[in-house]
Amino acid sequence: MITRRLLEAPDGRGRIFLAALLGLAVLVPVLNLALPPSSPLHVPTSMVALWGKYLCYALLALSLDLVWGYCGILSLGHGAFFALGGYAMGMYLMRQIGSRGVYAHPVLPDFMVFLNWPELPFYWWGFNWFPYALLMVFLVPGALAFVFGWFAFRSRVTGVYLSIITQALTYALMLGFFRNNFGFGGNNGLTDFKDILGFNVQAAPTRAALFALSALALAAGYLVAGAVVRSKAGKVLIALRDEESRTRFLGYRVENYKTFVFTLSAGMAALAGALYVPQVGIINPSEFAPANSIEVVIWVAVGGRGTLVGAALGAVLVNYAKTTFTTGLLAPYWLFALGGLFVLVTIFLPKGILGLMTKRALPPPPAADWPTPRLEVAGKSPPLGAAPRPEELNRDARATGRPAATGLPQPAE
Amino acid sequence: MDLSVAKPHEITPSLLYLDGVTVSFDGFRALNNLSLAISPGEMRAIIGPNGAGKTTMMDVVTGKTRPDSGAVLFDKGIDLTSRDEAAIAQLGIGRKFQKPTVFDHHTVEDNVLLSLKGDRSVRGNLAWFATAHEAERIGAILLTIGLSGQRQRLAGSLSHGQKQWLEIGMLIAQDPKLLLVDEPVAGMTDAETMTTAELLKDIAKDHTVIVVEHDMEFVRRLGVKVTVLHEGSVLAEGSIDEVSANTRVVEVYLGR
Numbered sequence: 001m002i003t004r005r006l007l008e009a010p011d012g013r014g015r016i017f018l019a020a021l022l023g024l025a026v027l028v029p030v031l032n033l034a035l036p037p038s039s040p041l042h043v044p045t046s047m048v049a050l051w052g053k054y055l056c057y058a059l060l061a062l063s064l065d066l067v068w069g070y071c072g073i074l075s076l077g078h079g080a081f082f083a084l085g086g087y088a089m090g091m092y093l094m095r096q097i098g099s100r101g102v103y104a105h106p107v108l109p110d111f112m113v114f115l116n117w118p119e120l121p122f123y124w125w126g127f128n129w130f131p132y133a134l135l136m137v138f139l140v141p142g143a144l145a146f147v148f149g150w151f152a153f154r155s156r157v158t159g160v161y162l163s164i165i166t167q168a169l170t171y172a173l174m175l176g177f178f179r180n181n182f183g184f185g186g187n188n189g190l191t192d193f194k195d196i197l198g199f200n201v202q203a204a205p206t207r208a209a210l211f212a213l214s215a216l217a218l219a220a221g222y223l224v225a226g227a228v229v230r231s232k233a234g235k236v237l238i239a240l241r242d243e244e245s246r247t248r249f250l251g252y253r254v255e256n257y258k259t260f261v262f263t264l265s266a267g268m269a270a271l272a273g274a275l276y277v278p279q280v281g282i283i284n285p286s287e288f289a290p291a292n293s294i295e296v297v298i299w300v301a302v303g304g305r306g307t308l309v310g311a312a313l314g315a316v317l318v319n320y321a322k323t324t325f326t327t328g329l330l331a332p333y334w335l336f337a338l339g340g341l342f343v344l345v346t347i348f349l350p351k352g353i354l355g356l357m358t359k360r361a362l363p364p365p366p367a368a369d370w371p372t373p374r375l376e377v378a379g380k381s382p383p384l385g386a387a388p389r390p391e392e393l394n395r396d397a398r399a400t401g402r403p404a405a406t407g408l409p410q411p412a413e
Numbered sequence: 414m415d416l417s418v419a420k421p422h423e424i425t426p427s428l429l430y431l432d433g434v435t436v437s438f439d440g441f442r443a444l445n446n447l448s449l450a451i452s453p454g455e456m457r458a459i460i461g462p463n464g465a466g467k468t469t470m471m472d473v474v475t476g477k478t479r480p481d482s483g484a485v486l487f488d489k490g491i492d493l494t495s496r497d498e499a500a501i502a503q504l505g506i507g508r509k510f511q512k513p514t515v516f517d518h519h520t521v522e523d524n525v526l527l528s529l530k531g532d533r534s535v536r537g538n539l540a541w542f543a544t545a546h547e548a549e550r551i552g553a554i555l556l557t558i559g560l561s562g563q564r565q566r567l568a569g570s571l572s573h574g575q576k577q578w579l580e581i582g583m584l585i586a587q588d589p590k591l592l593l594v595d596e597p598v599a600g601m602t603d604a605e606t607m608t609t610a611e612l613l614k615d616i617a618k619d620h621t622v623i624v625v626e627h628d629m630e631f632v633r634r635l636g637v638k639v640t641v642l643h644e645g646s647v648l649a650e651g652s653i654d655e656v657s658a659n660t661r662v663v664e665v666y667l668g669r
Contacts, residue, residue, distance in 0.1 A: 005540070232541035235523055239516045246514045249475060250587065251502030251533045260535045 005227045013354075014226060017309045018219050024051075025215035029208035045204045048211045049279050050323065054316045055214035056276035059221050061299045061315035062308055063268035066225045068297070069306030070234065071261050072241035074159075076293050077166030078269050080173050081141040083287035085270025087177075088140060090190035090283040091124060092133035093201070097194050110192070111185045121183050130197060137274040138267050145266030149259035156255075158244065167290050174288030189284025190277075201278050214275045218312060221268045225308055228264065237261060298342045304352025314352060427486075428453040428621050429474065429591055434483030436469055436645075443469040444480065445645035451591070456617035458632045458653075459625045461642035462665060467625045468511065470642070471593050475508050476501040488590060503533060507589035511596045513576035517569030521560055521579060524568050525551045528583035551586070558582035558612070574605040581612060592622045598631050610634040629653075 010018065028043055028051070035042040060082050067073040094109045103113040107120055126132040148169060152162060180186035199206040228234050240247040240254045248254050277283045286292075296315075303314020318341070325334040349355055427450040436444040444466045451457055461467055472478035473485060476498040485493040493501055502508075516524050529547060532538065555561045558578040563571065568579060577597060584592050597613065598606040610631055616622060617637075626632050632639060633653050641648045641662050649659045656662050 004542075228539065231539045232526070233535055233538035235519060235527055236538055238518055239527055242516055242518055243514050245477070245498070246510070246516070247527075248498035249502050249508050250528055250583070251499050253499045253533065256535050 005231060006223050008227065008230060010223075010226050013309050014222070017222060017312070021215045021219040021222075025212040025219075028215075029212050032208050033205060045207055048204075048207050052207065052211035052214045052279045053276060054319050055211070055218050056272045056279070057296075057299070057319050058312035058315040059214070059218045059272035059275075060269050061296055061303065061311040062218065062221050062225060063265040063272065064296050065300045065303075065305060065308055065311035066228070066268070067262055067265045068300060069308075069311070070229050070241065071237045071258060072158075072244075073258060073262060074163045074297070075166045075262075075265075076163045076290065076297065077168075077170035078265070078296055079290075079293035080166075080170035080288055081145060081266040081269035082273035082276070083170075083173070083177075083283065083285075084141040084144065085137045085273030086277040086283040086287060087184060087190065087273075088127075088133055088136040088270070089274035089277045090193075091127040091136075091184075092130060093193040093196060093278060094190050095124070095128035096196065097192065100194055101192070109185070109190070111180075111188065112183075115180060123183065134274075137270050141266045141270035141273075142263050145263045146259060149262040150255075153255035153258040153262075167293070170288050170293055171290050174285050174290075177285035177288060185284070187285065189282060191282040191284075193278065193281055196278050201281065207279065210275065210279050214279070217271055217275055221271070222308060222312070224264070225268070228261065229308070233257065233260075295338070298338065300352075302341060302345050302349075302352055304354030307352065307354045310352050310354030313354065317353070426452055428455075428488060429623075430484070430486040431470070431474075432484040432486075434470075434473060434480045434485060436466075436473060436478055436480050442645050444473065444483075447483070447642075447646050449640065449647065451621060451623060453590075453621055456613075456622045456624070456635065456637040458635055458637050458639045459623060459642060460627070460629070460632060460639060460656075461648070464644075465642040466645040467642055468595060469645075471508060471595055471623075471625065474501075474593060475506060499533070502587070502589075505588075505590035506593065507584040507587040507591070508593045509580050509584055509595060509597060511599060513573065513580050515568040515571070515576050515579050515583070517567065519568055520565050521555065521568055521571070522551055522564045524579055525554050525582055525586045528586035530586070530588045554582045554585050557585065557615075574601050577601065577605075577609065578612070581609075581616070585616060588620075590621060592616065592620050594622060594624045596626055597624065598626065598628055606631055607634070 028048060031041055031043040032045060032048050037044070060078065063081075064075060064078045067075055067078075097109065099106045101110040101113075103110050105113045108117060112120070127136070148166075152165060157165060176182050177184050177189075178187055184190065193201050195201060196206065196210075199209075201207075229237065236247065236252050236257055239250075240252065240257060244254055273283075273287075295318075299315040299318045300311045301314070302318055303312065304310025318338070321341075322334060322338070325331065325337055330337075345352060429449070429451040431447055431449040434444050434447045435442065443464075447466065447470065449470075459467055459470070469478060473480050474487075474493060476493065476496055480494055483494075487493050487501075487504060487506065491504060493504075493506075496504070516527065519527070526547065529550060532541075551564075552561070555564055558581055560571075560575060560579060560582065563575065568576065571579060581594075581597065584594070594613065598609050601609060606628065613622065613624060614635060624632075624635065624637075636653070638651065639653050639656050640650045641656050641659075643665050648665065649656045649662050651659075
């Protein structure tokens with residue numbers, strides 16, 4: 001069932017997107033590793049790392065689009081899940097340094113030695129083991145999102161209030177992680193990584209592999225998010241985004257849908273963070289900065305909210321522009337350019353860049369092959385008496401084994 | 414006021430039973446000791462001037478508002494006051510709002526699909542795949558409400574009257590035991606109003622329906638028992654001719 005859902009053909013745009021990602025995952029490492037640096041087609045390792053970072057941002061944007069575009073949850077704190085995933089990976093990488101640190105302590109990371117900590121705090125236990133670290137990458141942000149969602153959505157906190165709380169969440173985490181006694185390296189965060197799974201994180205083949213993994217993770221994230229939004233649950237998400245109370249009156253437990261999608265999205269953001277950290281070589285509390293999370297919203301808005309592909313595209317484009325702008329003469333004007341871009345897109349391109357390319361940015365109706373009704377109505381008014389309704393209802397009731405639809409009380413289901 | 418209905422602990426013949434329901438908003442009593450009993454299969458029209466408590470009554474029944482006191486019992490004594498909207502909807506109470514609320518970004522077909530009686534869980538709906546049976550059922554409903562030709566159109570692009578009908582179709586799809594219909598003909602043309610009356614009468618053949626309406630002509634056309642609300646409680650009950658003749662009703666409502 002799950003595989004059928006995942007492999008259900010994405011639309012044309014989605015197929016192009018997936019094909020491009022798979023192509024990049026193969027082509028870029030090959031052009032980087034197999035060609036000599038003198039070749040015009042050679043991709044330098046610095047470029048591989050940079051584009052790997054963009055792909056992580058794209059996955060983060062995709063995760064935000066899932067909750068914002070399809071469920072109306074404007075999270076201004078999605079960077080928190082990204083950073084937590086990054087920290088979990090960073091903790092693994094720190095433990096891999098071993099005695100190669102500045103203080104050459106066999107177990108304790110440098111910052112703990114520096115702070116005169118006698119032993120590893122319990123929450124660092126097990127992080128030298130990769131599968132455990134990988135589990136924590138998903139578990140910690142996932143659990144946080146679940147608990148946060150459980151309380152916020154059950155209390156029916158929506159709209160701008162919810163956005164403010166998500167902002168407060170990431171801000172509180174930032175303040176916590178800045179503290180030295182929090183146990184995550186304080187201000188400096190975690191850095192000086194040496195190996196990942198025994199491979200040197202700086203080496204070109206490792207970087208190429210991380211790039212390929214980032215592309216595959218983005219493809220996987222797209223498949224999962226696409227499967228969710230194409231399912232009937234995805235239709236419920238759009239329904240509750242537009243008319244939340246109406247959806248409740250249809251019998252859907254809105255808070256469960258929101259908590260589910262919020263937690264799923266946090267897991268995707270966390271994976272993005274975990275792939276980001278070995279590629280940039282550092283994770284520190286500034287990743288929790290509210291401004292970072294707001295920037296993600298801009299990426300999604302620029303690319304096209306509620307399109308998935310657009311969110312990923314927006315992340316890459318804006319970050320490419322950022323790299324271009326923040327190096328050289330234009331550096332002081334980047335934030336103005338970013339702010340201006342957001343204003344312009346909001347006013348002139350409400351459906352983002354992708355909205356320019358397609359007529360309708362919202363998901364098109366699936367199931368176009370459903371049979372059309374045998375009888376067509378000629379007039380505009382309902383053909384009363386023309387349709388054998390009670391019979392229809394009764395026949396359906398027989399088919400489902402339920403009592404016939406009559407005015408009499410029926411046992412509650 | 415004694416309505417001489419059976420006490421809740423007895424097996425009442427009522428599908429919906431409100432007893433002494435009071436709701437206050439900042440000291441204003443929107444419902445004041447309201448008692449009401451609806452029999453299975455009945456169609457009831459509820460009228461009353463603005464502020465009489467009609468919409469609040471619907472809010473209480475559907476779980477949107479919790480009453481300060483009083484009992485709300487449904488279908489052999491299920492207490493509705495302790496349940497939320499989703500739970501009450503799953504028990505079999507459907508509601509149509511005063512302002513047509515359909516899902517604008519979904520097609521007409523998907524609007525009905527989302528309303529179809531069935532699994533409401535996240536897991537069940539993630540694993541959902543379109544079935545021919547559902548498609549057929551949707552087709553039958555769209556035929557009933559006259560929107561067969563609009564099946565793939567976005568609901569947001571429908572006309573006001575079509576949205577009202579779509580919402581009625583969504584109610585039919587839910588196949589609830591009790592339908593609460595709030596001002597179904599507000600903003601409709603005379604022809605649309607007549608069609609809607611016929612549509613509701615047709616639905617009432619196999620469902621229990623409560624219609625809240627201002628339009629007296631429409632209520633007369635329905636030809637059912639009428640309850641007049643005034644200041645949060647029942648002022649009169651009977652056929653439209655009886656309540657029209659009631660001097661107090663004329664005083665507070667009709668004689669304006």
